[in-house]
Structure formats: C-alpha cells, structure tokens
Amino acid sequence: xxxxxxxxxxxxxxxxxxxxxxxxxxxxLIFSTIQPVMFVVxxxxxxxxxxxTGLPGVDYVQLLMPGIFVQTVAFTLxxxxxxxxxxxxxxxxxxxxxxxxxxxxxxxxxxxxDGLLNVVVLTVMGITGFIVGWRPSSGAxxxxxxxxxxxxxxxxxxxxxxxxxxxxxxxxxxxxxxFIAVFPLTFLxxxxxxxxxxxxALQYFAEWNPVSTMxxxxxxxxxxxxxxxxxxxxxxxxxxxxxxxxxxxxxxxIFVPLSVRKYVRASTKK
Amino acid sequence: xxxxxxxxxxxxxxxxRIRALDGxxxxxxxxxxxxxxxxxxxxxxxxxxxxxxxxxxxxGSAKVAGIDVIKHPEKVREVIGLSGQYAAxxxxxxxxxxxxxxxxxxxxxxxxxxIRATELLEQFxxxxxxxxxxxxxxxxxxRRLDLAASLIVHPKILFLDEPTTGLDxxxxxxxWGVIKGLVEEGxxxxxxxxxxxxxDQLADEIVVVDHGKVIARGTADSLKREIGxxxxxxxxxxxxxxxxxxxITKVASGKLNVEEDLGRVSAxxxxxxxxxxxxARQLDENSIHPLDIGxxxxxxxxxxxxxxxxxxxxxxxxxxxxxxxxx
Numbered sequence: 001x002x003x004x005x006x007x008x009x010x011x012x013x014x015x016x017x018x019x020x021x022x023x024x025x026x027x028x029l030i031f032s033t034i035q036p037v038m039f040v041v042x043x044x045x046x047x048x049x050x051x052x053t054g055l056p057g058v059d060y061v062q063l064l065m066p067g068i069f070v071q072t073v074a075f076t077l078x079x080x081x082x083x084x085x086x087x088x089x090x091x092x093x094x095x096x097x098x099x100x101x102x103x104x105x106x107x108x109x110x111x112x113x114d115g116l117l118n119v120v121v122l123t124v125m126g127i128t129g130f131i132v133g134w135r136p137s138s139g140a141x142x143x144x145x146x147x148x149x150x151x152x153x154x155x156x157x158x159x160x161x162x163x164x165x166x167x168x169x170x171x172x173x174x175x176x177x178x179f180i181a182v183f184p185l186t187f188l189x190x191x192x193x194x195x196x197x198x199x200x201a202l203q204y205f206a207e208w209n210p211v212s213t214m215x216x217x218x219x220x221x222x223x224x225x226x227x228x229x230x231x232x233x234x235x236x237x238x239x240x241x242x243x244x245x246x247x248x249x250x251x252x253x254i255f256v257p258l259s260v261r262k263y264v265r266a267s268t269k270k
Numbered sequence: 271x272x273x274x275x276x277x278x279x280x281x282x283x284x285x286x287r288i289r290a291l292d293g294x295x296x297x298x299x300x301x302x303x304x305x306x307x308x309x310x311x312x313x314x315x316x317x318x319x320x321x322x323x324x325x326x327x328x329x330g331s332a333k334v335a336g337i338d339v340i341k342h343p344e345k346v347r348e349v350i351g352l353s354g355q356y357a358a359x360x361x362x363x364x365x366x367x368x369x370x371x372x373x374x375x376x377x378x379x380x381x382x383x384x385i386r387a388t389e390l391l392e393q394f395x396x397x398x399x400x401x402x403x404x405x406x407x408x409x410x411x412x413r414r415l416d417l418a419a420s421l422i423v424h425p426k427i428l429f430l431d432e433p434t435t436g437l438d439x440x441x442x443x444x445x446w447g448v449i450k451g452l453v454e455e456g457x458x459x460x461x462x463x464x465x466x467x468x469x470d471q472l473a474d475e476i477v478v479v480d481h482g483k484v485i486a487r488g489t490a491d492s493l494k495r496e497i498g499x500x501x502x503x504x505x506x507x508x509x510x511x512x513x514x515x516x517x518i519t520k521v522a523s524g525k526l527n528v529e530e531d532l533g534r535v536s537a538x539x540x541x542x543x544x545x546x547x548x549x550a551r552q553l554d555e556n557s558i559h560p561l562d563i564g565x566x567x568x569x570x571x572x573x574x575x576x577x578x579x580x581x582x583x584x585x586x587x588x589x590x591x592x593x594x595x596x597x
Contacts, residue, residue: 006377013374020371021362024403091358095419098322099375100347 007102014096014109018083019116032079032117033124036072040125043068043192044132051193058224065134066146066218067191069125070211073118073154074186077161078178080114084165085174093166093266104260107166111158118154122147138223146221149244153214156248159255166262191215208236210247216240272333273427273458274298274321279330281316281482290316291327292482298427298460303453305473305490306462307573313482314462315355318431321460322352335426351420354431354462358416359404365391365415366400372419390418394448410441414448421452428452430461434468446471466573470494478577486577494568501572502545503536504553505562511535514560517552521545536566 022029048060084107087093096106126134126147136143161178168174188202189195189211195203206212217240236243274297281291291313298304306314319325321332323343332339335349359368369390373383391397394414404412413433420428433449434442449472453459463469469476470490478486478493486493502521506514511533518526522537522545529535539545546565553560568576 010375013371017360017363017367017371020367021360024364024367025362090361091355092360094319094324095352095358095372096375097324098347098350098352099372100344100377101375 004102007105007108010101010105011109011112014106015113015116018110018113022117029117029120032076033121036068036121036125037128039068039072040065040128040132047192059133061129061133062135062222062224063219064192065125065129066222066224067189067215068129069122069150069218070153070214071186071191072121072125073150074157074182074211075178076114076118076121076154077157077164077182078175079117080110080158080161081165081168081174081178082171084110084162085168085171088166088266089169089171093263097263097266103264107159107162107259107263110162111155114158114161115151115155118151122150136222138221142221142223146218149217149221149241150214152248153244156251156255159252159259162259163255163262166259166266185209185211189215207234210244210251212236213240213243213247217244271300272297273300274304274332274334274460276317276321276332277330279317279320279327279332281313281320281325281327289482291320291330293330294479294483295330296477296484296487298458300458301456302474303459303461303472305469305476306460306479307464307466307469307476308462308479309464309574312479314479315431316482317479318352318354318429318460318462322350322429323347348423349426351423351425351428352431353413353417353420353429354433355435359412359419361404364401364403365396365407368404368415368419369422373422376423378422386422390421393451394418395444408441409437410444413437413441413445417445417448425457427458427460430459432462432464435464442468466490466493466568478573480574480577486573493573499568500539500542501536501566501568502539502549503534503562503564503566504549504560505532505534506553506558506560508533510558513556514553514558517549517556517558520552521548533561539565 043064044061048064051060084093087096093106136146138146160181164177164181165174168177188198188206189209190206191211195206195212198206213236216237220241276297277295279291279294280289282289294313294317296304296306296317306317308314316325320327321334321339323339323346326340334346337345337349339346360371363371366387369387370383373386374380378386387400388397391400394417396411396415396418399407399411404415407415417430417433430449434445437445446468449459449461453472459472461469461472473490476488476490476493477484502518504514504518508530511528511530514535515526515528518535518537521539521541523540524538526535526537542565546563550560550563553563
C-alpha cells in the first residue's frame, strides 16, 4: 500500500462522511452509547453488590469499569463490519473503487471514523462510571493514557471488522459473525469475574486472551494492582500492557493487509 | 477514433461453471452511444464492470480512452464515469453531502466541489431536494443523483448500467431526457439495457448480447428490419377467426401467426397505424368486433426470437444477487 498525502486526505474524506452520517442520523450515536451505559449501570448495581473483589478497600466497580470499557470497544467492530457490508450491498464500495483514489483510503478512513466514534462512546461511559462510583486513582495523565490505550485497541479491532464486513454478503450476517466471535472473547476473560473460577483449560485461554491483557493493562493504568485474574506467573499476567500492544501490532499486521487486499478485489462476486 | 475497445473478453465464475463473458468483443466510437441490449444474466453488467476496472477478465483485452484497463486501471478511473445498477450513493447523507464527498474524492478543492455540486443539482433538477437525505428521494431522483455523481469531473467516457431499470414510465422519460442532454454535449456513452425501446431512443448503435457473447450488431433501424418491425395483433371470437385471417393477410407484410385456441392473429406490418386502421375498417365492414386490436412494437423477446429462435431467458449472473439494491 502506497501512503501519500493524497491517500491520507482521501481517507479523511471517508472519515468525514461517517461523521456526517452521525449528524444526519443521530440515533446511531445515541443507541451506540445507551447500550454501554446500560451495561455499566446493570453490572454495577446487579452484580456489584454480590461480587467481592477480595481486595481490601477496592470496590467491584473499580475492577468492572475497565472490563466494560474493553468489552464495549471490542464490540464496536460490529458497527464497522455492518457498515462496510451495507456499503458493499448498496454498491457504494463499487463506486469508490471506480474513483481515482488510493486503494487503502476507504478502509483506513473507516477505521479512523470508528476510532472517533469510540472517543464519544468512551467519554460517555467514563462519565457514567464516575457517577456510579468509579474513581481511578492514578492521576489525570495515566487515566488519559488508559483511554488512549483503549482507542488504539479499538482502531486495531476495527480492521477485523473491516475484513468481516467486506467478506460477508449481507449486513445481517456481519453482525452475527461479529457477535459469535467477540462475545466469547469478552466473557472468557477477566473482564467481569476472576478467571480462577474457570475450568483449567479455559483459564489458560482467558489468561492469554487479548481482552484479558487489555483489561489488566487498563486496570494498571487506572491505578489498580493487577491481582484480579492472575492464574500463574505467566507473561500476559506479568506484562499486560506490553502483551496488549503486541497483540494490537499482530492484529494490525495481519488484518490491515488482508483488508486492503479484500477491498481491492472486493467485487460483488461470490 | 475508438473510445472503448473490448476484445474477446472471458470471465468465468464458480470454477468455470458460469461463463459470464464468453469471448465478448465490442467497440464504441468517440462521441457516440453504444447500447448493449440483452436479458438479465447475458453479461451486460460484467462487461461494464470489466471496462470500468472493477473486475479483471480471465482473458481478453480492453482499452478505454486508449488506456489498457488491466495494466493501468488507475489511469482509466481518471477518465470514466460509472452509474447505474451497481454504482451508488450514501442514502443517509443528503444529495449535497454526496456530491461534495465525491467531488472531494475526485480531488476537487472544497470550493470547486461546491461549485460543481451546485451546477449538477441545477442540471438534474434536484436543487430543491439538495438538503434532504437520499432516503427520501424517489427512484428517479436517486438515479439522477447517482448519475450526477458520476459526472463530477466531466468524464470523457460514461458507463451507464441499466440506468432506467426499476423506474416508473415518468422516471424513465426524465432519465432519457437527461441522458440525451449528455450525448448532445459529446460524451461517449456505453449503456446497457433490457429495453429495445430504450436502446432505440438513446443509442447510435446497438449490440445484442446473449450468454456472454455479442450475437448481433447494428443500428436500431437495421435490427428492427431484421426482426420485422411492428406487428398487428387482433383477438376475435373463435367463430370470426377464419374471416379475420383473410382480412389480416391483406394488410400484413409477412407471415401470419395464428393461435387458434385464443382467437389471436398477429402479423408483421410495414405501414404502422395505416395497417391498423385498414384492418379495423375491414373487420367492421364484415361485422366482426375484435375483442382486442393493436400494434405491438417489437420487444426484447421479439429480438431474441428473431435472432436466436428462443425467448430471452434469464440465466443467473452471480454478481446480481449482492449488487442489486434490494427494494
């Protein structure tokens, strides 16, 4: 993929299109924030009372919030996939492909747009979390880093959504595929409950699961010691931030070229 | 000068089981309109997709504005416009938003894009709807905006894939007006259609496509001559059938086609409405009151019967399923 000033400005036009869509159909933004807000409130008040952290002075909500952040960001790739599948179905991708623009522009612009959407969603969730008692103790800079880390994760995950969106034939299929792929990932993790309660095999999976390393990494950045979910002195539990970054690099190294290739060849053929 | 040349294009799907293009060749002279006529699945859309660089053929070659579409697709994209069944616009955005976005993607400056969007909305009679989301547009308006988006940088060569399929008669007439205007400005046009009448209205030359191959080529008039032009069709009570056949034989220019059980007699006529009036008068003089009488213009089916001996059958073209706007 050639990256030039032209390619970047092409991508930004695609991103701008997505922002315009949000302005023209504000319901999308409203509903994509209501769900995570609902999750925060439900988990906080339904499970919050009965789940003990085992840590003196640490409420469940402190551990819960990073989990919900990561889960929400991971699920935004559903929107990415559905959006692209719809563009394919309606022939927009064909039109883009008939234009003299850089080959990576449309997919890159999309990933960037979904990244910006995450800024809004995370802001709303952060505020909701604060209202229900989430108090990161690491100082403004580390909290900022934590959110930046989440945004990066969202950007990396978006590329998986792009490949799914360009590969399926219908938007409805795209959302089911994402659900099937992401739901187990977020639940077979340390996001909501300690992995120590899981069967041994699942514990290993949960330990190495990128969602777990992300959650653990965020907990660190938000000022918690990462004790929740450690099953062994394994690499991911020792260095969750580094592992998460490695996962992001890996995801992008695999899915960026695949997505661009898929886009270039994306025709409406089988 | 030929603006478009396609030679022996072959494109197969499903490991060769479906031959969407089977050695198709055509060319379009600069400043003229070529109508590609054929039923669904004949290979019309696949042809357009190859020429507009969206897919590569398995074999064969094609040049658009003298540029090889396989070797230099990016250069071809700078000189073509594409609109129709498979090109589209963003439905959640307004007409204005769409034209600005595509203008910017064609690398116009922000102010150039605004000027061009204003001009195009004016030209396509969409100024009043400019600030409304495309979702609220009628089928005809949608197609016009779609076409406008493909004209942003004054393409030398325009590909229109079934520009009026799915439109009501009024929308179709409006679209024809718009397309005729473009042709007068000198745009070279390749348009696909399922309607003989549309090709007749818009095209200088027509190629008839079936099973991925060109099976006939000529002007609308020469094709019609081959088919036999207009047909007179009369339906009478079965008791009047013999007398009716006699009368029609007199006004017909060719062989009669009689469907005994339906009481239907049809025959080619060369004098159009003259023949219709003659037939009606003579039937009346013989006290025969036809249940139905009329002139029938040759349809795509008639073209196909004349050219291939079979009706235009729909074969599944794989990309139709996902590319079609489902509504």
